[in-house]
Amino acid sequence: MEFGIGRRQFVGGLALLAGGPAWAQQVGKPPRLPGYPFTLGVAAGDPDPSGFVIWTRLAPLPGLPLAGLEPLAYPVAFEVAADEGFSRIVQRGEALARPELGHSVHVTLVGLEPGRPWHYRFRIGDAVSPTGRARTLPAAGADIAQVRLAVAGCQDYQSGLYTAYADIAQADVDALFHYGDYIYEGGSSASRTDWDSGELRASVRLHDATTTFSLDDYRRRYTLIRRDPDLQAAHASTAFLCSFDDHETSNNWVGDTDQGNTPPEYFRLRRAAAMQAWYEFMPVRADAVPVNGFSGPWRQYRFGRLLDARMLNTRNWRTDQPCSDRYGTICPEVARKDAEVLGATQEAWLVKGLRSSPARWNALLQQIMMMDLDRARADTRGINPDTWAGYQVPRDRLLNSLGGVPNLVVLTGDEHQHFAGEVRPTAARPDAPPKAIEFVTTSISSGSDGPGERREHAEVLRRNPGLKYVRDERGWSLMTVTPGGWQADMRVIDTIRRAGGKATTAASWRVPAGSLRLERVG
Template identity: 60%
Template sequence: MTRMKPTSRRALLTGLSASLVAPALLLRVRAQAVPFIDYPFQLGVASGDPDARGFVIWTRLAPRPQQADRGLRPAPIAVRWEVAESPAFSRLVAEGEAIARPELGHSVHVTLDQLQPDRVYHYRFIAGGERSPVGRGRTLPLEGAAVAEVKIGVAGCQDWQSGYYTAFRHLAREAPHAIFHYGDYIYEYGPRASAFHPGLRETFATVRRHEGPEVMSLDDYRRRYSLIRSDLDLQAAHQAACFLCSYDDHEVVNNWVTDQVVRGESPPQVFRLRRAAAMQAWYEFMPVRIDAFPEAGTSGPWRSYRWGRLLDARLLNTRLYRSPQPCGDVFGSLCAEVRDPKAEVLGKAQEDWLVQGLTHQPSTWNALLQQVMMMNVDRARGEGRGINTDSWAGYLVPRDRLLQRLQGVPNLVVLTGDEHQHWAGEVRRSDADPASPARAVEFVTTSISSGSDGRGERSEHAAVLSRNPQVKYIRDERGYALMTVRPDGWQTDFRVVSTVRSVGGTLSTHASFRVLPGRAVLERL
């Protein structure tokens, strides 16, 4: 795994990483005497950000997760960690101690860096005589290795109030190599008895309620994440595989970009305070490396994960460096601002990193792991044309420029979330002939729970498909997607669950698509 780490941060991050581990020996006696008032690992464990030498393992001490102090005194606590190849931990391959610091909500991030490539490991934590659940992670292969198959789960948009996280339990059973979480891990809203579905233009009753009002402060965000992490289906997914963690908008507030809330609820200098609290909470709860540590109120470096010569997956950030949405961010509108030559989505540094990385040494398959749809889709329900202004369709100049710069990259696949529906289609420049070869294919994964139970086929789907020949598939149900990547083809299975309005929804595969090397064409299986 390669990652963005600005030179100006290197000394800070190196020192911080050492400080989180080195003093642990001084705290061993104190840690053994900690009288937890309840089980401290109620939020489970997680792993993430794998490379060929290891990955990050995470936990958070929280005997009382919804209390501001988590049922702990404001003091550092030493936590022992163990890694083994067997889930029975018959022989440890790595072990040590880390510090759960109160300034970081007693979260623990340990970066493992002495493991073997392309191998499954199990890990656990011990504190105060209590053991955590056992988690599972897998290292990446060496960069030049020949890899026969990679399976990646894709999931996100998990509104607590809209439904249960049943799909995560099913995804855990797939035992993927990794899980790309595209964002909207939490939603900022206060408790609601009902919610409006903008796609269906209907109101539905919520299934369960958020605790507390709309989140604003660091304590608010921490309690919201603690509520979400209390879900056992989500915990099962985190225990099953390394997460490739991203954020979208609701980790802060709906449709934010850069340092602005589009409709101007807060001036930028005030919004930056809220964003800083949200970013710290995101870091505290995600199994991410130390270069994601919040600095100046922001977090979220971009990443590259390489599975040998088979797959180069580039995790992008489409929120932090983006220009404000055009047309007042009115969904279904269209205006001249969509062709603003100064608009940005990735920002120059991230775009250059992406292009240089993929064009210098492309893999057999090359994937963009990002948040908002790249297909330029006409969303109008009547005459004229309208777009999703919070997608790449609202930023045609940087969109077309990126596609042009990636022209020589073979077998490009875009993985996206945000839409609360499964979509599959082809990506072309905005001025391209619809009959011309596509530049890439795009798979958009539906929500885990957001939007509650879907209709399956909506009334507008037929019109969207007829107006957009590049779109091959749409399905409004909750679930996730599984990507199976082999040298001779890429297969996407769109999984759906029968319901999220009650526990125990059953799993099925509604559609599967295959892409062959050298042809950006979708073949439905």
């Protein structure tokens, strides 16, 4: 399937270099642009051993309808080089920025050498984009010494600056898993209530409109966010593995249900607009183009024989949250027999893949916490119904079907805090061997500056013996995977409420290969 890809989407660069015309001459004469078109930067994503998707979007006047462009398809040239100075160009070609996709460009590169960095850029007329960099995945079956994977998400624009992304851009990672909440759907809001203290805190910066419903609303929200220089730097530094969670559409939606009692047939219209905008702005493959308003890819990324990472979709096929989705409560519905998180097809793909995986390490890249933590502040047990804890039957079915899958690590977001802990089936004793280790990565900005330790943390740790660590600060995490062990460095930023915030590692945890045990190493 091709979408947004021009007739010369892939061109054997060497043949062109041997006798072809100069780069600028390969592009048809575009309509005149009213300004520099690459104001939203560049991005790469969804790598495999042979290539990845490169992305840009023409927006000369980002605040105007059509960003100041004509409702026409604009030819955009691209180049891929082995070096940062573009002296060794290996591919060049042309793609169309189509008005149907808001003049975004997705080019799926193929034919590149595995396991090394590549540099790419776009040109239209005399305007040249910033340069992006991304790595192809190692060859299948390659013995590699290390994978460095960043994890990030939950980036409420109004809550603070994207300083964590500036830190990521310097980290030279192999790829970044984005667990979702890339945008938030809410309108401009001058203040919000702090989760921990209950105090009103002023927004650091503002959304420029009301709540998003239409395609134009969502496009405008992504455009606002994508102009952030730190976010652009992170995108230009590495390939993103992009998923989505709820706020790309609306709070805590699952299946065809949102939390506002919107009739499903109307909610589907809103979700179709949201999914189109998500596709337009993400460097994802053509199979993520919404079909009849529905986009729900899940994917596998294989880092040689060292790591198989499977990215899940925990929104599209999930049944409604139990207990009226009330945080910190519990009800008989959590044991509903027909509940689903992944849906039958995705679950079967996952279980089959994990049980036959030849990789040293296996990872689940997903959105909602898999540990069934007791969150209650009162005497009775209570859960977060918007996590796997609200879905006991599919959760236990998955964990119990893993059998002897060794070295399984679950990477999650959504919680706006860092967590590290052990994952067990519901009925398992606290000292039974865990089925997996879970690292939950905190938010880039959502929640604004945290206290580090919340007043409730001591009680949460006491109630949940499998939970080893929790910290409420903004940041991201760096996973360093080697044949001997998996290390998670929890990065935090001291403040995102003003420029110049400092990044440090709040804690480092290690899982030795062959034993699902968490060891604090820093």
